[in-house]
Amino acid sequence: MDDSVVIIGRRELASLMDLDAYLASSDAAFRAHAQGRATVPMPLHIAVERGGFHAKGAFVALDHAYAAVKVNSNFPGNPALGMPTIQGAVLLFHAGDGRLLAILDSIEITSRRTAAASALAARHLSREDSSAIAICGCGEQARAQLAAIRRVRPIEHAFAWDVDAAKAVTFAAEMTHHLHLGVKPVAHLRDATLQSDIVVTCTSSNSAFLSLGDIAAGTFIAAVGADSPHKSEIHPELLSASKVVTDLTSQAQVMGDLHHAIDAGAMSAADVHAELGEVVTGRKPGRTTATEVTLFDSTGVAIQDVAAAAWAYERAIAAREIANA
Secondary structure, eight states: OOTTSEEEOHHHHHHHOOHHHHHHHHHHHHHHHHTTOEEOOOOEEEEETTEEEEEEEEEEESSSEEEEEEEEEEOTTGGGGTSOSEEEEEEEEETTTOOEEEEEEHHHHHHHHHHHHHHHHHHHHSOTTOOEEEEESOSHHHHHHHHHHHHHSOOOEEEEEOSSHHHHHHHHHHHHHHHTOEEEEOSSHHHHHTTOSEEEEOOOOSSOOBOGGGOOTTOEEEEOSOOSTTOOOBOHHHHHTSEEEESOHHHHHHHSHHHHHHHTTSOOGGGOOEEHHHHHTTSSOOOOSSSOOEEEEOOOOHHHHHHHHHHHHHHHHHHHHHHHO
């Protein structure tokens, strides 16, 4: 391998990219896509017995033109074995001449950019005074989601729910300490969701568990977990009753909760209000009333990986130049 290829591990990524950097890079990615400065082919998914692999790639024209491909494994049973659920790497290329620029750990990028997209959606789709949040599914992604959304909304109360009640208790204790925020574990889903202005679903569920009756008027939902065709978190009738914004509709209709709502005949792709990039750029409105239920169907788009990897690479190069000066 060429010595000029930069290797960026998880620890270095954490030092290079804070929450604001992920928010800014995600914003830039969705703007580029809405403005026709990005190309996003459909992901490749390989299912295996205990999990799966997927490859996502995109081209994005930022200040410079970049392309990247991320290959991740997703094995939900790994935490019980002391291993991460998601593992993989991002390959970042110069889109002008094809040079491989960097290889980056994907765990940090996947977690942080996914949470940044939810926060970006919350900025446009939740009520500005949203102060209570329900986190459904208390794994590593939940930690990133709570921290990111708290960055854009005045969160004062948080509720934690998980099918494994012990995980909710552990999550609540850790995040209370980490964020200096009162996080309360609850045993029943509705005890969390009906008291919340924002609901985040970030589970590995294969069957829908959040229904219309679980949600109060005016709620914003970030549906994060359905990132492959067999996963599902949101009942079709809840999607059809909501103002739905996707990260990428062509992707969500084959692998997101939208996919299941379409299969159930509850809605079609034409019923989607907008893609996030259209809302971010002002081409379509976000929330327009205090009582409407808004829902962000997040399947994870490769443009986010490209933008985050590009920002991290540029910061790594700058840091190396300073160190060698």
